[in-house]
Amino acid sequence: MAPEGRVTISAKYCKGCKLCIDVCPKGALRMSGKLSPAGLEIVEWDGTKGCTACLLCTTMCPDAAITIEVEEEAPTKK
Numbered sequence: 231m232a233p234e235g236r237v238t239i240s241a242k243y244c245k246g247c248k249l250c251i252d253v254c255p256k257g258a259l260r261m262s263g264k265l266s267p268a269g270l271e272i273v274e275w276d277g278t279k280g281c282t283a284c285l286l287c288t289t290m291c292p293d294a295a296i297t298i299e300v301e302e303e304a305p306t307k308k
Contacts, residue, residue: 235283
């Protein structure tokens with residue numbers, strides 16, 4: 231089974247440039263309507279759409295505001 235990711239976006243570093251939204255193949259990132267400490271609207275993860283842990287959003291983010299924790303299933307014994 232493919233790994234799944236849990237996305238965390240730092241409000242401190244996100245400037246709402248939307249580059250991560252544009253590159254996410256699952257469409258799992260969106261504008262939150264919430265403001266960062268700098269007064270900029272930030273991105274949030276829509277956990278209902280899943281994350282394939284492709285890391286495209288982390289690669290695209292110019293401010294390193296995104297981290298992904300990969301949750302892999304333990305191998306089953308045969």
